[in-house]
Amino acid sequence: TTQGPVDWTIGGKAPTAKADAMLGAHAGHDGMVMAAPPIRPAELGRVIATVRPLRIAPPVLLSPPAHEGAPWAVSSDAADRPLRSDAQVDGATGRLVGRVAFADRHWIDRVIGYGIAAHEGALFGIANQILGTLTALLLTVLAVSGGIMWWRRRPTGLLGAPLPQNRPRFRIGLVAAIVGLGVYMPLFGTTLVIVLVVERVVLRRIAKTRRWLGLGRAASS
Template sequence: MSVQASATRWYSSVWRWHFYAGLFCIPFIIWLALTGTIYLWRPQLEALLDRPYDHLATVGQVSAPNAQVSAALRAVPGSTLHKYILPEAEGQAVRVLVTVKGVDKRVYVDPRSLAILHVVTEDNRPLAVVMRLHGQLLAGDIGSYVIEIAACWAVVMLLTGLYLWWPRGRKGMAGVLYPRLRGGRRLFWRDIHATTGIWVSVFALGLILTGLPWATAWGSYLAEVRQLTGTTKGPVDWTIGGKAPTPKADAMLGPHPGHRGMVKAAPPIRPGELEHVIATIRPLRIAPPVLISPPEHEGGLWAVASDAADRPLRSDAQIDGATGRLVGRVDFADRHWIDQTIGYGIAAHEGALFGIANQILGTLTALFLVVLAVSGTIMWWRRRPIGLLGAPVPLTRPRFRAGLVAALVALGAYMPLFGVTLVLVLIAEVLVLRRVPATRHWLGLGRVGAHDGLNGGVGERDFRI
C-alpha cells in the first residue's frame, strides 16, 4: 500500500469519527455555550437581581445578628439556621439561609428594621436554575451523565478536527488561519468551520476539562482515585453532580448555591455566639462573600468559609462560638495541589480567575463554539445525499496501530464515560448496525467498492473538507 493511499484511508476514517462525534455533540455544544455564557456573567446578573436589597436606608441602629437570624426563622416557620452571610456593605440586606424539610431558603432581612424583604428557595434562584440547566439539563444525575458523555465526545470532535485541519502541503495561511471569502459558499463554510475550530480548540478543551470535576461520573471517579491513592486532604469546595461530595464539604456553600442535598438540622443557637464569631472573623480579611455555619452538634465549632468566585482567594476557619477563639484556618495555599489545580481551573471556567477579561474570553470561546457548531451543521445539511445521513463513506478499515490504541486507552482511562460509550458504539456497529442493510446504507457504513449495490464510487476528493 502506498503512503498516499494509507494517508487517505486514515483521513477518511478520522473524518468519519469527527462527523459522528460532531453530529451527536452539536446540540449540546450550542446548549452549553448559551447557558454557560449566561452563568459567566453571574456576578453582574446577581447584582442586578439583588439591587432592590442592596441599597437600603442607613438611618437607625443595626440590629444584633442573632435578632436578624430570629427574624429570618420566624419568616419560615419550622426552619433552622443553615448559613448567615456576612453583609459586605452598610446598606445591604442581610442574607440568611434557613432550612425547612431539607429545602434551603434565602431570606433577605433589613438589618435595622428586621423587616423581611424577600424569601426565595435557593434552587429557584435564576442563576441556580441556569446552572442546573447547564450541568444537568434539569434532569439530575441522568442529565449530568448525558452532558458528560457529550463533553467527552466533544473532546474527540476537537482532536479529530485538529487532525483534519492540519495543512498538508498547503501554501499560505488562507483557509488555515483565516477564511477565504471569494471561493463560493461551499469553500466559505468550510473555511469558517476550519479556521474557527483552530482558534477555539485550545480554549474549548480547557473549558471541557475544567468542567469535568462537577460531573457525576467523572467527579466521583476522581474522588475514588484520590481515595485509593491517598491524595485526599480535607473536603473539596465544589459540587459533584449538584451535590456536596462529603458532609464536611457542606461547611462551604461551594460554587453553585442551592445545589445541596438534605441538610442536617442545626442545634439551637446560643445567645451571643454568632456575635462572637463575627467579631473574630472581621479582622481576618476573609474574601467575601463570607458564609457562617452554626455547629452541627451541641457545643461544636462554627464554620466560616469564603465563597469568593475567584477560588484561589478562598479560606476556611473554625471558631469556638462560646469564646470567639479561632481554632483553625485553612487557606487556599494549604490545600492539596490537586485541589489547587482544580480550583484554578474552576475559577477560569466560571470567568472569575482574572476578572472581566476572563469573562470576555469565556464569552468569545462560547460564541466561537456556536459558530463552529452552526457552520458544521450547514456543511452537513448542504452536502448530505437525500435520504441518507450523509456520513463520509469509509474507503477501508485502517489498522489499529499501537499509537492509536494507546491514545484510545489513555482517553478512556481519563474519561471513563468516553471509554464505555466507545465500546458500546463499536459493539452496536458490529453486531447490529452493519447487519441491517437499510441501516448500514443510511449510516454510510458500507465500504466503497463493496458489491451490495448501495454505495457508489467516492474518490479521495470527497473526503477533503
C-alpha cells in the same frame, strides 16, 4: 482530601466535608440527625469579631457548632475559588482555632479550583467572561456552519461520512489515550462501547442503514 475539605464534587454528590459539617458527629448514623445546640447570640458576636479582621472573601458562611463543644465553621463561598478560605472559631472565647487558605489545600484541589473558576468566568474578571462568551459563540458558529457545509456537499442519498480504510492504522498512543479516557470518564467509555456494539450488531445488518452510513464501503489505501 487529607489537607482540608473540598468544595467541588463528582457525579452530582454533595462534597463529603460539607455533608459531615451539616450532620455533625452523627453523620452517617443510619440517616439520623440529632438536634444541634441552640445558637447563642453572644457566641455569634464573638465569631464575627474574630472573623472580620481576617478579610475572608465574601460571601462568608457561618455554621454554628454541630454538637456541644465544637467550634464554629467559617467558610468563603466566593465565585473566584482561589480566594476561598476556611476557618474555625471557638464561640465561647472567640479564639481562632484554625484556618485553611486556598494555598494550603491539596494540589489537586487547587488545580480543580482554578479550572472551575476559569470555567465559570470568575478567575480573571471581565476578561474571563468575555473569553468564555466568545468561545461559546465560536462553538455555536462552528456547529451551525458545519451543518450547512455538510448539507450543501453531502452525496445524494448518503450521509457523506468519511469512508473507512481497508487497513485502518491505529497507533498505540491513540488506542491508549482512548482507553485511558474511557476509564477516567466511564460515561464516555460506556458510550463508545455502546456505539461500537450497535454498529457491529445492528446497523451493519440493515441494508438501507448500512448504505446510508457508508458502512459497507471502504476507501482504497
